[in-house]
Amino acid sequence: QLLLQESGPGLVKSSETLSLTCGVSGGSITTFDFQWGWIRQPPGKGLEWIGSMFHTGTTSFKSSLRSRVRMSADTSRNTFSLRLMSVTANDTAVYFCARQTYDWGPGAYFDAWGQGILVIVSS
């Protein structure tokens, strides 16, 4: 059974960089059958896709976040990571990591999720 687990600081200061890692067990991230993604959910609000990546480093990001987001993978540790720069209070959210199915044209979905981690941006 594939398990994903987010880890990282739960509190980040405004203007600094949010860094999270997703540990994957029960399967390898070194596959082209899947991508690895991050989704966030501000308190009381809906889901927002941040970005997805292949283990090779090929990434795609939400347009409005592209200038502040970086994603990377560590195949030796079977993890992938998110960095969100210059955070503000609007970036306070529960951050989920997830496995995304391969998109061969008509769409893709997230078929396995971590439990989520709350990150609060403080001033």
Place this chain on the structure above:
Amino acid sequence: SYELTQPPSVSVSPGQTATITCSGDALARKYVFWYQQVSGQAPVLLIYVDSRRPPGTPYRFSGSRSGTVATLTIDGAQVEDEADYYCLSSDSSAQRLFGAGTKLTVL
């Protein structure tokens, strides 16, 4: 930019049929996927590729897509179905899009 529109809330009595819609131009060319999120938990996939149920999804949940509108139907909604429901699709540049979510109340 593409958006997916869902009603903020739907309310039904137990045993009734609940219908949640998701509309957007992207749906004319892309599949839709549905998630159920119980408060405080990670979303769970309910429906994929418009109408397919993954193992574990009760048969009372069904999905469809026609033109730019997708529909999630719960035939005989139960109290335990109270949750937030999100649709997911993609735009032409493979950006993933979530609908804003629909809160289902069953009482």
